[in-house]
Amino acid sequence: MMEKGQKCQLQIDDMSNEGQGIGRIDGMAVFVKGAIPGDTVLAEITKIKKNYAFAVTKEIVEPSPYRIDKECPYAEECGGCTYAGMSYQGQLAVKEKQVREKLIRLGGLESPELNSIVGMDEPYAYRNKGQMPISTGGIITRKGGIIENLGKCTIGFYKAKSHDVVNCDKCLLQTPPAAAVAQALREFMKSDNITAYDPKWEKGLMRHLVVKTAMGTGEVMAILVINGKGIPNSSKLVEMMDEAIYALPAREDGVEYNLESVVININKGKTSEIMGKECIPIAGKPTILERVGDLEFEVSPLAFYQVNPVQMKVLYDKVLEYAQLKGTENILDLYCGVGTIGLYCANEMRKKSSNTGKVLGIESVKGAVMDANRNAVINGLVNTQFLYGRAEEELPKVLEGYTDKEGFEVQAFNPDVIILDPPRSGCASELLEAVAAAGPDKIIYVSCDPATLARDVKILGELGYQFVEGTPVDMFPWTRHVETVILMTRCGKNDK
Numbered sequence: 001m002m003e004k005g006q007k008c009q010l011q012i013d014d015m016s017n018e019g020q021g022i023g024r025i026d027g028m029a030v031f032v033k034g035a036i037p038g039d040t041v042l043a044e045i046t047k048i049k050k051n052y053a054f055a056v057t058k059e060i061v062e063p064s065p066y067r068i069d070k071e072c073p074y075a076e077e078c079g080g081c082t083y084a085g086m087s088y089q090g091q092l093a094v095k096e097k098q099v100r101e102k103l104i105r106l107g108g109l110e111s112p113e114l115n116s117i118v119g120m121d122e123p124y125a126y127r128n129k130g131q132m133p134i135s136t137g138g139i140i141t142r143k144g145g146i147i148e149n150l151g152k153c154t155i156g157f158y159k160a161k162s163h164d165v166v167n168c169d170k171c172l173l174q175t176p177p178a179a180a181v182a183q184a185l186r187e188f189m190k191s192d193n194i195t196a197y198d199p200k201w202e203k204g205l206m207r208h209l210v211v212k213t214a215m216g217t218g219e220v221m222a223i224l225v226i227n228g229k230g231i232p233n234s235s236k237l238v239e240m241m242d243e244a245i246y247a248l249p250a251r252e253d254g255v256e257y258n259l260e261s262v263v264i265n266i267n268k269g270k271t272s273e274i275m276g277k278e279c280i281p282i283a284g285k286p287t288i289l290e291r292v293g294d295l296e297f298e299v300s301p302l303a304f305y306q307v308n309p310v311q312m313k314v315l316y317d318k319v320l321e322y323a324q325l326k327g328t329e330n331i332l333d334l335y336c337g338v339g340t341i342g343l344y345c346a347n348e349m350r351k352k353s354s355n356t357g358k359v360l361g362i363e364s365v366k367g368a369v370m371d372a373n374r375n376a377v378i379n380g381l382v383n384t385q386f387l388y389g390r391a392e393e394e395l396p397k398v399l400e401g402y403t404d405k406e407g408f409e410v411q412a413f414n415p416d417v418i419i420l421d422p423p424r425s426g427c428a429s430e431l432l433e434a435v436a437a438a439g440p441d442k443i444i445y446v447s448c449d450p451a452t453l454a455r456d457v458k459i460l461g462e463l464g465y466q467f468v469e470g471t472p473v474d475m476f477p478w479t480r481h482v483e484t485v486i487l488m489t490r491c492g493k494n495d496k
């Protein structure tokens with residue numbers, strides 16, 4: 001019988017979502033802090049639950065071959081890089097295993113055809129979006145209503161399982177513009193005594209800094225998330241950020257970074273959302289332009305855009321490989337964001353001699369839908385249409401065809417290929433039912449959560465679709481996250 005305080009030797013063969021090593025005692029999972037897969041450790045049990053237990057590493061008896069010294073100076077504090085202590089090769093092995101095991105255990109597949117995970121050659125500075133909380137350690141209200149900061153301005157990332165901000169001025173995953181803009185903001189907040197939001201008193205101004213970098217063009221957008229209506233002396237801040245980016249050296253490929261857009265995002269009061277719904281451009285353009293291969297995409301502040309542009313291309317090429325487009329297909333791109341996957345497919349169909357196919361996308365963020373339709377125009381892809389709404393509500397209407405209140409007509413759409421790319425929570429069951437009822441030959445599912453992917457694969461299996469193959473793609477090196485793209489075909493229709 002296991003007891004709290006008991007010491008035991010454990011072989012670690014897996015990793016939890018929170019980055020604890022997982023070992024087993026008599027079949028029971030033990031989550032071990034400070035251990036990684038491949039380690040043999042002496043651990044002390046700290047908590048026992050009905051079906052699992054927690055422990056802490058006391059001694060590493062035999063280190064894992066994947067163990068490395070952490071490269072990042074903030075790794076002990078910052079909660080961002082769960083896999084900071086593991087070699088890149090080890091990270092890839094763990095992620096691939098996780099995808100396979102979830103497909104077996106939750107997806108009900110006996111031995112899924114899963115390709116090796118596709119990793120990055122250079123797994124650093126890949127993030128085109130830096131999302132940094134801001135703190136000044138709390139605020140104090142003096143007589144006369146003057147609000148002052150209690151401490152120094154920190155901009156960086158949250159500590160693991162906390163809302164304490166670790167000041168990061170050189171994150172290995174972020175782009176140089178993100179670091180430069182953050183430093184300019186630190187200096188501005190200090191010189192102009194600007195407060196950061198204090199959740200305790202629900203007062204103070206600055207909440208988050210979000211920096212989007214279009215890697216293909218060098219265009220940069222700074223989004224200042226505030227608990228208020230505006231930033232005093234904001235023209236000085238814009239100038240400081242602009243100078244900081246201007247001072248950056250040009251990249252080896254000759255691309256120069258430019259601050260093209262500064263946006264205030266209003267997000268007032270108590271909320272768990274990083275950004276609010278209202279965006280006010282205060283300098284430059286309301287969107288930035290990104291280039292991927294021969295396509296260009298406009299990206300607005302609230303729109304989702306894949307954070308790793310190098311691996312995004314790998315992922316989308318895999319979608320094309322699974323789709324095997326002839327140019328005549330009707331493609332539904334559900335959860336389409338700014339339309340990138342659908343437009344990538346439309347561009348591929350344009351290269352075929354019989355280019356009669358169509359792409360229809362559905363997305364629940366209005367700004368992203370507007371971007372998607374503009375992106376279709378920018379790229380001259382006229383056989384595409386992107387609609388605003390929740391996929392589960394819009395899909396049944398789209399399959400039948402309808403005319404909306406303004407007289408806007410959507411013709412009945414009969415899809416050959418349905419692409420699903422939902423958020424981590426996966427697809428609503430009614431959406432999966434509508435997808436299967438539409439009867440496409442192929443379903444291509446792009447997922448950032450292997451557990452919900454596996455759950456949905458099982459449901460689609462019960463609805464008449466068979467799993468053909470999948471490929472994990474490492475979009476998020478040094479973190480526990482992994483992307484997977486899979487192909488399912490209508491039973492009896494496997495022609496990949």
Ligand SMILES: C[S@@+](CC[C@H](N)C(=O)[O-])C[C@H]1O[C@@H](n2cnc3c(N)ncnc32)[C@H](O)[C@@H]1O
Pocket residue numbers: 303304305306334335336337338339340341362363364365368389390391392421422423448
């Ligand atoms: C993982 S992103 C994929 C975006 C896009 N396919 C891409 O590759 O950039 C998921 C998208 O689904 C959208 N979304 C979330 N829930 C939705 C829903 N119920 N219906 C339609 N879109 C939704 C989000 O706004 C986000 O843009």
